[in-house]
Amino acid sequence: MRTRVVVSLLGLALFAGAPPALADRNVPGDQPLPGYTVNNPPLAPEVVNGQPTRVLQGIHEHSAYIVEVPAKWNGKLAMWAHGYRGTGTVLTVDPPAYGLRTRVLNQGYAWAASSYYGNGYDVRAGVLATYDLAQHFGKLVAKPKQVLIAGVSMGGHVIGRSLEQFPGFYDGALPMCGVLGDHELFDFFLDYQLTAQALTKTRAYPIPADYLASVVPAMQQKLGTTTLVPGGPDTVTPQGAQFRTSVIDRSGGPRPGATPAFAYWKDFLFGLATPAADTAPLAFDPSRLATNLFTRYQPDKLNRTVQRVAPRDWRSRLTPSLTEIPKINGRPNVPVVSLHGLGDLFVPFSMEQAYRDDVARNGQSKWLVQRAIRTVDHCEFSPAEVGTAWDDLVTWTDRGRKPAGDTIGSPSADTFGCRFSDRAAYTGPGTRRLFSVCP
Numbered sequence: 239m240r241t242r243v244v245v246s247l248l249g250l251a252l253f254a255g256a257p258p259a260l261a262d263r264n265v266p267g268d269q270p271l272p273g274y275t276v277n278n279p280p281l282a283p284e285v286v287n288g289q290p291t292r293v294l295q296g297i298h299e300h301s302a303y304i305v306e307v308p309a310k311w312n313g314k315l316a317m318w319a320h321g322y323r324g325t326g327t328v329l330t331v332d333p334p335a336y337g338l339r340t341r342v343l344n345q346g347y348a349w350a351a352s353s354y355y356g357n358g359y360d361v362r363a364g365v366l367a368t369y370d371l372a373q374h375f376g377k378l379v380a381k382p383k384q385v386l387i388a389g390v391s392m393g394g395h396v397i398g399r400s401l402e403q404f405p406g407f408y409d410g411a412l413p414m415c416g417v418l419g420d421h422e423l424f425d426f427f428l429d430y431q432l433t434a435q436a437l438t439k440t441r442a443y444p445i446p447a448d449y450l451a452s453v454v455p456a457m458q459q460k461l462g463t464t465t466l467v468p469g470g471p472d473t474v475t476p477q478g479a480q481f482r483t484s485v486i487d488r489s490g491g492p493r494p495g496a497t498p499a500f501a502y503w504k505d506f507l508f509g510l511a512t513p514a515a516d517t518a519p520l521a522f523d524p525s526r527l528a529t530n531l532f533t534r535y536q537p538d539k540l541n542r543t544v545q546r547v548a549p550r551d552w553r554s555r556l557t558p559s560l561t562e563i564p565k566i567n568g569r570p571n572v573p574v575v576s577l578h579g580l581g582d583l584f585v586p587f588s589m590e591q592a593y594r595d596d597v598a599r600n601g602q603s604k605w606l607v608q609r610a611i612r613t614v615d616h617c618e619f620s621p622a623e624v625g626t627a628w629d630d631l632v633t634w635t636d637r638g639r640k641p642a643g644d645t646i647g648s649p650s651a652d653t654f655g656c657r658f659s660d661r662a663a664y665t666g667p668g669t670r671r672l673f674s675v676c677p
Contacts, residue, residue: 267299271355276329278302278353286310286343295331298374300355301367304331305348306339307379312346315375315382317368317408319389319396320351321415321617322359325522329353334388337621338628345632348382350375358521360562364396365403372407386635388412388628390617391585394576395420398566398593401574410573410635412627415585415617418576419592420566421555424528426488426586428547430507432530433484434461436543437477443545445511454508468498468614468672480537487536490580490587493649498672499581499614507583516550521562526550568596573634575607575627575641580655581614581669587649594646607634607643610655612676614669620660627658653677 270276276297281304283290289309296303318334331353333339342349352371354363372385387408389397394416401408417423435442438460442453458464461478474482486496515523529549535541549555558565578590590608597606607630611623630641644657656676664670 265300268297269300270297270302270329271300274300274327274329274356276302276353278304278329278331281306281333284340284343291343294378298352299367299370301363301371302329302331302353303350303371303374304333305350305371305375305378306333306343307348308343308346310346311348311379313380313382314347314384314386315372316342316347316349317372317385317387317389318349318351319364319368319387319393319400320354321389321391321393323354323357325358327357329355329357335390336619336624338388338624341625341628347386348375348379356521358519358562359392359524360521361392361395361399361564362560362562363521364393365400365560365564368396368400369404369407384409384635386410386412386631388414390414390416392417394418394585394589395563395566398570399560399564401570401572402567403560405569405571408572410575410631411570412575412577412624412631414577414619414624414627415579415582416576417585417589418566419589421527421563422592423585423589424524424563425530425533426588427507427510428525428528429488429530429533429535430485431511432544432547433488433535433540434481434508436540436545437461437481441545443547445513447513449511449513450509458505458508463501463504466501466504468501468669470501480540483537484535484540485583488533488586488588489583490591491649493580493587494652494654495581495612495614495673498669499583502581502614502669502672503583514550519562520551520554524563527555527563529555566593566596568593568598568600569602570597570605571602572605573607573631573640574605575609575631575634575643577609577611577619577623577627577658579611579613579615579618580649581612581672582616582618584616590646604640607641608646609658610644610646610649612655612659612670612673614672618668618670620663622660622662623658 286308292307294305320332352367354367356363394413397413438457462473462475482500
């Protein structure tokens with residue numbers, strides 16, 4: 239539950255707050271942009287094969303960074319792309335998570351991670367800062383002979399766009415719980431509000447100031463979700479059952495864990511809706527590019543009653559440029575191994591289906607392997623799941639041996655997600671016990 243609380247607090251801040259002043263581009267690159275400060279405390283070196291690593295930290299192009307190199311470096315570099323940081327003004331850096339830092343160092347890889355030069359949902363900052371740091375690594379250490387990139391959540395959006403923004407620069411990628419469906423994430427958040435409103439005969443869009451305090455509790459009462467908890471009695475009303483069906487359909491379709499996932503995330507997703515902030519940069523008001531004009535809903539009768547909403551910012555929605563929330567076209571051109579939780583509704587499983595479709599449309603399915611993990615919380619992976627995926631990516635990039643994956647388009651079988659889920663993690667903390675035991 240601690241992870242859930244942290245994620246919830248970050249999510250509630252998604253559309254709130256004001257950004258620091260970013261207009262002054264005359265600031266020296268070894269300083270953060272105006273309005274930002276850096277928190278990058280010294281990172282203790284690891285010991286690899288009896289020898290300490292070399293850790294380098296600083297600020298480059300307004301972004302804080304950490305670089306770590308083992309004594310016996312294999313000449314290869316792993317970049318780490320962090321997820322959404324909220325709307326605060328402090329820049330921080332994460333080492334690779336899930337035990338990946340230790341794993342890559344022991345395999346001889348160096349790694350590097352950037353804070354990005356700004357917070358908010360700013361994929362452009364992530365794409366540029368990560369690329370700039372990888373280039374800077376060549377000056378700090380040496381030019382790497384191979385560059386892989388891994389990351390989580392918004393970092394998956396950074397990865398998907400990075401492969402297309404700098405084709406040929408990265409040699410392989412490991413996005414996890416990633417926003418690979420780009421704008422469709424914000425369409426899903428919009429859908430959640432509008433379908434609930436339609437089923438409860440509530441008219442509350444644009445989102446009013448009293449939405450969370452007054453409107454949402456009244457809708458929850460009509461839906462029967464007020465006391466709904468994962469694994470508990472099914473308290474939903476007929477309208478609530480239709481709402482759940484719609485949410486499951488829009489988040490990836492019928493699949494194991496979908497019903498308890500709805501109960502787990504039901505309140506959180508309402509909390510992502512706040513009044514519009516059109517004067518803020520796009521990174522601080524992503525909802526303005528969301529739309530449901532072309533959405534087909536289940537149950538079908540919702541298509542006659544759901545309010546249709548056009549993007550408030552068509553230009554940001556349609557531009558091919560590298561914006562704060564850019565498109566991912568589905569042209570990786572290098573090996574990609576992707577992990578995603580089946581019950582994650584903060585970044586829903588449908589993100590994988592959208593990316594699969596984009597990649598297939600461009601004739602690049604040979605470059606994509608996707609794996610479903612039987613978890614409900616956001617980015618809830620075990621070190622074994624991530625480590626296996628990393629090792630398989632390394633084997634693919636080094637030896638051309640494509641690893642196995644799941645068929646993402648058919649998630650309804652009772653055992654879907656079992657193949658790559660860590661069975662040893664089932665009895666531990668977290669949400670895995672919301673799923674039946676895999677055979």
